[in-house]
Amino acid sequence: MIHPLWIKIIRDIWGNKTRTLIVVFSIAVGTFAVGMMASSQSVLASNMIDSFMAINPSTARLDIEPFDNDLLQTIERMPEIQAAEGRYRLDVRVQAASGAWRNLQLYAIPDYENITINRVVSESGAWPPPDRALLIERAALGLLGFQEGDTLWIETASGKQRQLPIAGIAHDLHQWPANFGTIAYGYITFNTLEWLGEPRLYNQLYVVAAEQRFDKQHARDISALIRDKRVEKNHLKVFLVNIREPGRHVAYDLVQSMALMLGIIGICSLFLSCFLVINTMSALLTQQVRQIGVMKAMGARQNQLIRAYLSMVLLFSLLALVLSVPTGIFSARIFTEFILNLFNFNLVHFSVPPYAIVIQIGVGLVVPLLAALHPVISGTRITVREAITTQGVNQGQFGSSFLDRLIERVRGLPFLVMLSLRNTFRRKGRLILTLTTLTLGGATFIAVLNVRVSLFQTLDNIMLYWNYDIDVAFDRAYRVERLEQEVLRVPGVVHVESWGSKTAFRIRPDGSENENIAIIAPPANTHLIQPILSEGRWLVPEDDNAIVVNTAFLLEEPDVAVGDDVVLKIEGRETTWRVVGTVTGQLGMMGPFVYMNQHYFARAMQDVGHANYIVIQTERHDAAFQSQVRERLEAHLRSVGLSPRAMNTNAELRLGMEGIFIIFVMVTLVMAFLLALVGGLGLMGLMSLNVMERIREIGVLRAVGASNGSVLQIVMSEGILIGLLSWLMGVMLAFPLGKFMGDAVGIGFLSIPLAFTFTPASALIWLVIVCVLATLASFLPAWHASRITVREVLAYE
């Protein structure tokens, strides 16, 4: 026969289903979050790495003046190179389904059946694309609003317009997902390229290193070698060298940061659920104090009782794991598939690593046991005399501490509210536990809301850095006066500036070169950049060879400081520049930038009076107005023979970045709400326990004339008071917590800490939620309390 103690434990669990559900649910929330995040992190990482490596990613990409197969074969024969491939990239404009024109990068690939580097694969439809047709990268379909089989209108920089049917859908993992940007990707044959008026040559070189594939410095060395010994020796210019983090998709770190943040919140929710376990076990043992006394009177030893009650906790944990392990796995699958699809990956394999399950089970079993240890040990330590004489009023000390005497002095409150206030502080240890749960839940909730606001504020600040509404890039330089004159004719445009824009390489003192630096050369007195200086000064009109560098530049070239001279190679020409200042405030992922005066840049490029890049301010700055002006501008520029290569509005750029953050914020808010729910459950448990302990007191109140409503009010006031206290503490804690989260999220996503913003609205929203939570949590115990009769109380054991 089963030991009666175990029978008792099982029946205690089954007998109070509400309590069992509350504690099982709270443990399940924590273990679910831990399990889901552990599984998700692993699945995300393995899928992203495996899928990315499957495309044989390039070690480096060089954008070169058009070159032929001879150069390609020369490079292929280099011993440092395992594989080399050429493509031709053509930037065109495409008319989306909405009628607006968008940026489209077309890639001409020589042999679709034998793509060896940065493999593009067929998703559906034709493969390879037929001549005079194209394949569209699948993530761009949403951007363009088209489907397979539709026909696009494209326009080249030279003004040539062509119709191209979408013959199929391709999947190109190497590209930044089009749904987060403003550029769509298409794939054509060289015949189509020629038909579009372009030469049958390559202008992009992809290489894979023979050795040390994942060594970024080695990649730089190889690129420099190719550039110096092969390309430039052939009198060709290298415009850009692009070396990404070896072996990692560009979104990998972003996704891992997201998963890490969510994992931390998951651990917090498990931690909070422990408080609930502590409170519940305290409640249970208080409720069973007589039974403990009787069992001890019959000969039960403390360790027998400890084992029994800890077994109860173990059973709660097992029930919670039964709930949380499969839901965690299921949710991890949904979550990972969602995130992977978002970043243009497929969920290729979903296998939860054993360690994730082991962690979830281990944490789910061990943590609640540890949490329950103290209440179980102290609850079973009670002597038989104490246990069987426990009765009557006066449960919990009040009046002896400084805090109690302070509260005693509070006057002016309605009598019943005053009673509730004093009742709140009778069981200080228990109150602290419940307050901690609610406070942490509330602080996290408020902090997440503020992180959201801070994120968008930071994006606003970043966008303010670029204080223009539209930028336009041309395939070649035009006279500045003509450009600006034509642009100003477009309604809605209030200001235009022509900027220089090139890529350059820094020649280091040891002769080596870096990858590339973007040069931005605005007019000296421009107000269309609002730089955030961190050192030195900004450019002044008198500056000639002065440059201001950004923090990403300093990260790559740490030997450079304000006052130093640096040698830059621009289109093969080496020139010396003096660093006069450094700026921050840009997105770190945009790489190293250098700012110089436009007039000196033009002189250095021997192209005075011409520009291939303009920036425009419009009358209004909302997304809709910017789009309208852009459309009008594009139409007008085409009509006067100035076909743009690419056009972007500030709002579109911002929208692309917002898209990532919105997902993160939404998921984090859900997690924060779960935390808050655990806090609410904790409060319900506390109120039930308080009512149970004070059952005789309630009976006495009713014996002296308290109505149902009065009892209800006393209990609910106590619950709401606790909720309000937790709100106050949560708001205070939300400041440092929000700052910490903001810094972590900002550095993880944007490489800069967020501009921390605390909005009163977030505190008010939580105030409403906590009042509702507290009301709901205390209603049921209050209702039970109001139904207690004096007769029941006197018979109560």
Added chain:
Amino acid sequence: MLKHWFHRNQARTDAPDECYRHGNTHLIEVHKLIKTFQSAAGTFTVLKGIDVQVDTAEFVAVIGKSGSGKSTLINMITGIDRPTSGSVLVGDTAVHTLNEEQIAVWRGRNLGVVFQFFQLLPTLTTLENVLLPMYLCHMYPARERRERAMHLLSQVGMSDQAQKLPSALSGGQQQRVAIARALANDPPILVADEPTGNLDSKTADAVFQLFEGLVARGKTILMVTHDQELARRVSRAIIVADGEIVDEVRNNQRYDFPQTPSQQDLTRDGIVPIIANGVMDTSAGTGHMPSVTDSHA
């Protein structure tokens, strides 16, 4: 056959021929027992140097008003509470020297406790409640426990309620089960604190008859009670007032204790039976306390 099955794993605390290990010759001996409580209101002495002896197969009632110290005295004997000074010897065991763990083990094997409010575990059936002490104290081979428990339940007339939960039983039925539970480990001593306090007179009488039957079979029973009728049916009544034993009646014979005002109160309240001419007077107290010598004049 059943006797063989119910062979105890522990030796009984029967009185040896001469004395127990600590020199006590009675089954229960309490010497100069003092119990003092400390509270915010000050120090309060509940027991003021009590001496009590109880022998095997005695049926002793401990009588007194609320606050007299009778329950405290019982708690000392059961080890539920500890004396401030004095000794409590039960058989070979000096109860006052044991720690909590040792007391629990000793109590489970040597005492059966019956509470006023039954105190059955609400989530266990009557059978499981009776089984629990055997499992806790590892008494009796596992395969015998269930049969023993059923036997005990049948002894108290509750075998047909074996699978019921306490909530399905009346007060009297619960108390019977509580008695069966107290007998689970076949303890030589049963201690009952107001066992009939929550029962009607008819049920109380039935429970008392159970006790009488147990005494007839050699059990020693200490019972705290307010019930006058029951108090008259025991073989010995110890009257406690203000922390002292003020009177004692054995087989309807009172011993010569000096009368205190409290004693007079007890008599007047009918708690102490009036003995006249060797016969207990069951009428309401008149305030006059005849002495034993008067009756034999």
